Amino acid sequence: MKKYLDCLKGYWVYTILAPVMIMLEVALELLIPRVMSRIIDSAIPSRDMALILKFGGIMIALALLSLVFGVLSGRFASIASVGFASRLRTKLFCKLQEFSFANLDRFSTASLVTRLTTDVTNTQNAFMMMIRIMFRAPFMMIFACIMAVQINRSLFRIFYAALPILLVTAVIVIIKGYPRFMQMLNRYDSLNASVQENLTGIRVVKAYVREDYETSKFASASADLRDTMIRAEKLVVSAMPVLTLVMNASLIAVSWLGGRQIIAGNMTVGELMSYNSYIMQILLSLLMVAMIFVSLVLSRASFRRIGQVLTEESTVSDKDADPDIAPEDGTVDFEHVSFSYAQTPVLRDVCLHIPSGQMVGIIGPTGSSKSSLVQLIPRLYDATEGCVRVGGQDVRRYALHPLRNAVAMVLQKNVLFSGTIRENLLWGDPGATDEEIAAACRAAQADEFITSFPEGYDTYLEQGGVNLSGGQKQRLCIARALLKHPRILILDDSTSAVDTATDSRIRSALRSQHGDITTIVIAQRIASVQDADQIIVLDDGEVQDTGTHEQLLQRNTIYREMYESQVKEGC
Numbered sequence: 001m002k003k004y005l006d007c008l009k010g011y012w013v014y015t016i017l018a019p020v021m022i023m024l025e026v027a028l029e030l031l032i033p034r035v036m037s038r039i040i041d042s043a044i045p046s047r048d049m050a051l052i053l054k055f056g057g058i059m060i061a062l063a064l065l066s067l068v069f070g071v072l073s074g075r076f077a078s079i080a081s082v083g084f085a086s087r088l089r090t091k092l093f094c095k096l097q098e099f100s101f102a103n104l105d106r107f108s109t110a111s112l113v114t115r116l117t118t119d120v121t122n123t124q125n126a127f128m129m130m131i132r133i134m135f136r137a138p139f140m141m142i143f144a145c146i147m148a149v150q151i152n153r154s155l156f157r158i159f160y161a162a163l164p165i166l167l168v169t170a171v172i173v174i175i176k177g178y179p180r181f182m183q184m185l186n187r188y189d190s191l192n193a194s195v196q197e198n199l200t201g202i203r204v205v206k207a208y209v210r211e212d213y214e215t216s217k218f219a220s221a222s223a224d225l226r227d228t229m230i231r232a233e234k235l236v237v238s239a240m241p242v243l244t245l246v247m248n249a250s251l252i253a254v255s256w257l258g259g260r261q262i263i264a265g266n267m268t269v270g271e272l273m274s275y276n277s278y279i280m281q282i283l284l285s286l287l288m289v290a291m292i293f294v295s296l297v298l299s300r301a302s303f304r305r306i307g308q309v310l311t312e313e314s315t316v317s318d319k320d321a322d323p324d325i326a327p328e329d330g331t332v333d334f335e336h337v338s339f340s341y342a343q344t345p346v347l348r349d350v351c352l353h354i355p356s357g358q359m360v361g362i363i364g365p366t367g368s369s370k371s372s373l374v375q376l377i378p379r380l381y382d383a384t385e386g387c388v389r390v391g392g393q394d395v396r397r398y399a400l401h402p403l404r405n406a407v408a409m410v411l412q413k414n415v416l417f418s419g420t421i422r423e424n425l426l427w428g429d430p431g432a433t434d435e436e437i438a439a440a441c442r443a444a445q446a447d448e449f450i451t452s453f454p455e456g457y458d459t460y461l462e463q464g465g466v467n468l469s470g471g472q473k474q475r476l477c478i479a480r481a482l483l484k485h486p487r488i489l490i491l492d493d494s495t496s497a498v499d500t501a502t503d504s505r506i507r508s509a510l511r512s513q514h515g516d517i518t519t520i521v522i523a524q525r526i527a528s529v530q531d532a533d534q535i536i537v538l539d540d541g542e543v544q545d546t547g548t549h550e551q552l553l554q555r556n557t558i559y560r561e562m563y564e565s566q567v568k569e570g571c
């Protein structure tokens with residue numbers, strides 16, 4: 001709750017003014033029937049035109065003033081709710097930035113998109129309702145009741161019959177509606193997932209001529225959403241006739257019983273008329289309360305989903321870290337490290353020592369947890385057991401910023417952003433000069449192809465770098481990582497799309513120009529790691545062996561088999 005209240009910062013005045021204006025509007029509205037009854041009971045029978053005009057004038061003035069307050073309250077409520085939503089959205093977005101990889105594994109991207117859009121809009125509407133109608137309805141109901149009781153106490157008994165029906169209807173809508181609306185929002189997630197997956201993978205979809213399949217997948221997600229929406233809305237819609245029936249029945253009962261009281265001389269015509277107006281106002285406000293409940297039910301689901309994101313604790317936190325220390329050198333140690341994704345154990349009892357400045361190769365069959373192993377170094381995930389040390393210190397002792405600045409990682413699934421090549425490279429170091437950028441690109445063997453583009457470093461990259469080849473993208477990502485001037489550089493299969501000659505040039509440039517950086521190279525090709533200081537052979541989440549190329553060729557069967565098969569294939 002406190003998290004939601006924080007979002008009102010700067011909008012408190014509007015949040016308070018909106019209901020105040022509403023109350024003024026209602027107060028004036030409630031006076032109108034009283035003036036009306038005066039016209040009917042005193043001015044009309046005595047045919048006093050001046051009095052009729054005077055009361056008429058008062059009624060117009062009251063109506064106009066109440067209109068002004070109504071408009072003001074609408075305006076204030078809009079400002080407050082739009083401001084609230086925008087802050088909530090920003091807060092959610094900032095929260096997402098704090099998420100670790102493990103947090104991101106828990107929520108699907110599509111679901112996060114729905115939470116940031118549809119759910120925030122729902123809460124915005126609910127908030128608007130809360131500060132307008134939630135004040136208007138009870139205030140109007142209470143004061144209209146007081147006015148009605150003042151006019152005639154016995155007629156008020158009609159409500160004792162109407163109220164339980166209205167309450168029961170509202171309760172049914174709330175209890176049955178919540179799961180249905182929740183289901184509807186989950187269907188939104190599936191629909192968004194289908195759109196998002198299709199858009200990100202549109203090239204693969206086309207390459208496999210799967211457009212029809214994708215269209216039918218979308219159509220079925222859309223039909224599912226339609227069906228759950230109908231189920232949810234049906235409930236609300238079927239409650240409406242019950243409410244209007246109760247309202248009209250009450251009006252008829254008042255007119256009938258009131259008419260009999262007039263005949264008996266206990267009530268005047270004017271009183272019955274204003275009584276009828278108050279009854280209308282009371283019933284309308286009850287209707288509004290029912291509507292608010294429906295909207296709150298809908299938004300409760302959204303509030304919960306947003307709350308889940310806001311209260312999600314980042315699994316990687318640096319609250320207990322010492323903000324003043326940074327890794328002093330590039331040594332990496334794994335001490336009896338085990339690691340699991342959620343419930344699946346992938347690394348078991350890994351022990352490694354990598355001295356600063358070494359070039360280390362990691363090799364192993366696909367799925368042997370090579371990527372999982374190196375992701376523990378910059379704390380993209382935290383080890384489940386054991387301790388990972390960088391520069392001699394437990395990685396959890398460093399704040400995330402200095403640690404990740406010291407460890408540059410080129411992810412297996414690397415990403416470039418829309419913008420120029422230069423802008424993308426500056427991610428590594430926002431203050432890098434043109435010479436530094438060019439030097440990093442030369443080391444990564446990217447300089448040549450960049451300068452061959454007509455616009456060179458100012459060539460615009462589309463989203464995800466789609467206008468570059470796979471190997472060009474990989475080399476840009478290496479240059480971007482080098483610009484960070486890291487102590488440790490991790491290349492996770494980062495030269496898989498680069499030809500062997502270029503691959504070898506990148507490695508010798510790294511050795512000659514960046515010899516002080518600890519470089520960890522994950523590769524499928526033995527050629528990419530054979531000149532490393534030590535090679536780690538991983539198999540099924542365990543370190544099978546470590547040694548130099550020659551040592552491993554002699555004693556390790558997995559390594560020898562990989563080498564021989566690759567030499568035979570001419571890799």
Ligand SMILES: Nc1ncnc2c1ncn2[C@@H]1O[C@H](COP(=O)(O)OP(=O)(O)OP(=O)(O)O)[C@@H](O)[C@H]1O
Binds near residue numbers: 364365366370372
């Ligand atoms: N985010 C994740 N959530 C759950 N399990 C995962 C996740 N990422 C990887 N895994 C699992 O962890 C195991 C190791 O995966 P990992 O990506 O570390 O292998 P790898 O050796 O890098 O493979 P490759 O050579 O294909 O890149 C696999 O069985 C995989 O299914």
Ligand SMILES: [Mg+2]
Binds near residue numbers: 370371372412492493
């Ligand atoms: Mg991998």
